[in-house]
Amino acid sequence: MSFQHVAIIGLGLLGGSIGLAVQKHLPGVTTTGYDRDADVRLRARERGLASHIADTPEQAVADADLVILCVPVGTMGAAAAAISGGLRPDAVVSDVGSSKAAITKALSEALPDHTIIPAHPVAGTENSGPDAGFATLFHQRWCIITPPTGADTHKLDRLVDFWESLGAMVETMDPEHHDRVLAVTSHIPHLIAYTIVGTASDLEEVTRSEVIKYSAGGFRDFTRIAASDPTMWRDVFLNNREAVLEMLDSFLTDLAHMRESIIASDGESMFDLFTRTRAIRRSIVALGQDDARPDFGRGDHQ
Amino acid sequence: MSFQHVAIIGLGLLGGSIGLAVQKHLPGVTTTGYDRDADVRLRARERGLASHIADTPEQAVADADLVILCVPVGTMGAAAAAISGGLRPDAVVSDVGSSKAAITKALSEALPDHTIIPAHPVAGTENSGPDAGFATLFHQRWCIITPPTGADTHKLDRLVDFWESLGAMVETMDPEHHDRVLAVTSHIPHLIAYTIVGTASDLEEVTRSEVIKYSAGGFRDFTRIAASDPTMWRDVFLNNREAVLEMLDSFLTDLAHMRESIIASDGESMFDLFTRTRAIRRSIVALGQDDARPDFGRGDHQ
Ligand SMILES: NC(=O)c1ccc[n+]([C@@H]2O[C@H](COP(=O)([O-])OP(=O)(O)OC[C@H]3O[C@@H](n4cnc5c(N)ncnc54)[C@H](OP(=O)(O)O)[C@@H]3O)[C@@H](O)[C@H]2O)c1
Ligand SMILES: NC(=O)c1ccc[n+]([C@@H]2O[C@H](COP(=O)([O-])OP(=O)(O)OC[C@H]3O[C@@H](n4cnc5c(N)ncnc54)[C@H](OP(=O)(O)O)[C@@H]3O)[C@@H](O)[C@H]2O)c1
Missing domain, CATH: 1.10.3660.10 (6-phosphogluconate dehydrogenase C-terminal like domain)
Structure with missing residues (x-):
């Protein structure tokens, strides 16, 4: 079973690209998006970056079996804390941050009872914000997943499948x-x-x-x-x-x-x-x- | 009166691009090319990098009113010495080298009786050799001319016109x-x-x-x-x-x-x-x- 409901927190280059890519490559999967900036949410609705744009982080993640945090590295802990009240107990929480050891620590501390599997798609451009994303950003690009020791292999496999569906090639390694x-x-x-x-x-x-x-x-x-x-x-x-x-x-x-x-x-x-x-x-x-x-x-x- | 016969010494990225650009933008002007490498000359003939490819440097420059040296910076002096026997007394000798003070010195020493007006088109790619050149390389690019003090303004004007004809924008400054x-x-x-x-x-x-x-x-x-x-x-x-x-x-x-x-x-x-x-x-x-x-x-x- 692959993920059915993906929530995306942060709707800039990475979040927007994931939203567009899921709609293109996984048409059966629903997407919900949230960004703390109201103007970004507005623009995200106009561009259709996700099938639904929520007005609070809790609402965005309520149905999600996969949540992907797409905010700056230093904000990951706060973004994780903000969704903790709304998360399904079985949800996988992942991210796209450019560094991994510090984020792994921040997410585990903010969400001690959830499955955390950090990831980093090595793909980007110099542009940011809700107008920067495009559906093919991950094509032929590597996505590095850094599963914590003892991570649920079934959930890990689903995350690997997810990224491969978006056109990426997946590799795993430790965060350091x-x-x-x-x-x-x-x-x-x-x-x-x-x-x-x-x-x-x-x-x-x-x-x-x-x-x-x-x-x-x-x-x-x-x-x-x-x-x-x-x-x-x-x-x-x-x-x-x-x-x-x-x-x-x-x-x-x-x-x-x-x-x-x-x-x-x-x-x-x-x-x-x-x-x-x-x-x-x-x-x-x-x-x-x-x-x-x-x-x-x-x-x-x- | 603009230049009528342009000789190009060195038929790699820069020399080849000049040859193609002259044929495209200045169809009335004849071009002669020379490269010390026989394989490059062969390939230059096949690609038509100049209207005529000569087998010696003297032959290449015999009719030229403008000679452009398109060889590596460290070879400029030797390339200039090699054409000295065949040069018309009124010919302008220029180049495309990426540094200017050392080349100005080398060319003046090799050709003390000729008009030397060094230049550097700020345009390039990572490729080199006779297959790398293309006619639009200089479009919308700057070409910096570094005329020696007392340079013949008439000849300088003709060189400026020449580069502008190839699509470049020209600026002058001192070599240092x-x-x-x-x-x-x-x-x-x-x-x-x-x-x-x-x-x-x-x-x-x-x-x-x-x-x-x-x-x-x-x-x-x-x-x-x-x-x-x-x-x-x-x-x-x-x-x-x-x-x-x-x-x-x-x-x-x-x-x-x-x-x-x-x-x-x-x-x-x-x-x-x-x-x-x-x-x-x-x-x-x-x-x-x-x-x-x-x-x-x-x-x-x-
Ligand atoms: N850009 C790349 O080339 C690239 C490549 C791979 C990975 N990454 C990683 O991807 C992540 C996102 O980068 P990006 O390029 O997509 O940035 P971006 O275009 O600037 O988008 C980030 C969005 O997240 C919002 N945000 C910040 N804190 C938030 C919070 N607590 N809750 C909800 N939304 C929040 C931002 O809003 P505000 O404007 O209000 O802050 C902004 O709209 C970063 O961790 C980065 O390291 C980037
Ligand atoms: N590439 C750039 O992006 C760029 C941009 C602006 C200016 N420039 C300048 O342009 C000049 C040429 O660069 P390029 O990129 O065109 O190099 P290139 O593609 O390597 O072409 C240089 C050609 O000159 C030949 N050559 C060397 N010495 C010679 C000589 N004494 N007589 C006749 N031919 C000779 C070389 O043959 P061999 O292979 O036998 O040596 C080669 O075929 C350099 O001075 C460089 O600094 C380059």
Whole structure:
């Protein structure tokens, strides 16, 4: 038996995409949505992000056998506490947060009597809010599930089926490993992008309008990442601190080596590194995790 | 009078794109191409990258009133020396190299009796070689011209017209300022991308296949940049050393602050920075320097 009633708390990019994807891929399943922002609820109704938009968190979850929390990482505990009064005893509570150890702890504390199975679909864009979601966001993307030890295997299987129905590929791992993997593949790239965009906008010798004008040489790719939601990313760094600092320090060590190579005019070691990094790109494209067209298939030259 | 005979030395991404763009936008102008690699010349003939592909550099430039060197930055001096025997005395020699002070020096030394007007179209993709070029590469892109003091204004005007004919917008500045601007908007972004992709592929706790699998969270954008040509980029870092180190040190200072904010759980200063960086993105999109669709308009979710 798969889930029949899915409640979605938080109707931004992730929540909206789940709502649209369920309606597209699982037409027999009902969806209920809730967001704390009344304007978001209004827009969610207009876009039909869920079959029903409730006005309180308790109402939203009343019938649900699966609840997915789609709020910023730092708000997960509060969002879980707000639904506790309305939850069915057999409901599975999951989420889509970008870090997992801190959220697992917060959810278990807020809902000690419920089945908690955290998850993280590795899919997103730089946009947020109720207009950002789309039904194909999870297609060909990985969803990492981090089941607590002793999690009900039957419920876990149903959650795996659910994500596969939305077009995702599922992998399970423990929350600490998830947090390390995502520190490298997502959190550090965002940290770096935010930082360099900040550096570039504060220079004395180069004006901000020059930076904007000549951004097509590489910088604009970083600005896309650095346009991501500030609340979401603040929460990620505050809640995945250890793994982020560990990976940041590896990166800083390598950047210091690169700096030495430039100072020493050591072209050979640069060439070696630049050749190795190409291979990784090829694997990512081969595995369907990126668009193979040059420049990501951007349309701005036409 | 605009240029009538354009010679292109080096038939990779830039040279090929210029050849195709001239044939598309300036049908009355003849193009001659040369590349030191015989296989590239063969492929250039097949794709029609220029109306005529010559087998020696001297032949390629014999009739040309404009010669554009489209070879890696470190090879500019040698490529200029190789055409010196065949050049018309009135020919303008230009280039497309990504750094300008070192190239200006190399070209002036190799061709002391000719008019040298260096240029840099700020347009590219991660691909290189004779199959990479396309006629619209320069559309809506800036081309920075760095005329030496006392450059013939008539010839300079013709070069400006030439680039505008290919769809570019032209700006002039001195080579040292160019090198600083591009260090920020292009060279440092590439340096960072190469470094983080290297870091990610050498970790102990996270495997390379995990990095590849879960790259959609941000990392894959860096791999696209880090798939750029190793020779080209080694030459850029070796030839724009001072400006690159200056900007790198600004970035390192800011990254150290960010690290402190994470350690101190200082969410407020993160939030402030992440909010500021969004504004820059909006300006870049508003000025037509990037595709406004989410995820650059990638097609890999479909
Ligand atoms: N964006 C990505 O690329 C991506 C990818 C994978 C996972 N994630 C994770 O997905 C989660 C949601 O991100 P998103 O991009 O969808 O964010 P979003 O577009 O900003 O949407 C979040 C929505 O949740 C609402 N909200 C906040 N606290 C709430 C609460 N206690 N109860 C009900 N609604 C609440 C927000 O309203 P307010 O505006 O009033 O706060 C907002 O409308 C985050 O945990 C993030 O880490 C994001
Ligand atoms: N790629 C970008 O995004 C971009 C953007 C703006 C400017 N640029 C600049 O444009 C220039 C060319 O870059 P590209 O991307 O077009 O490189 P590319 O695709 O690798 O093409 C360069 C071509 O020049 C050939 N070559 C090397 N030395 C030569 C010589 N002495 N005489 C004749 N041909 C020679 C190379 O042959 P071999 O393979 O035998 O070396 C290769 O076929 C570089 O200076 C770069 O900095 C690049």
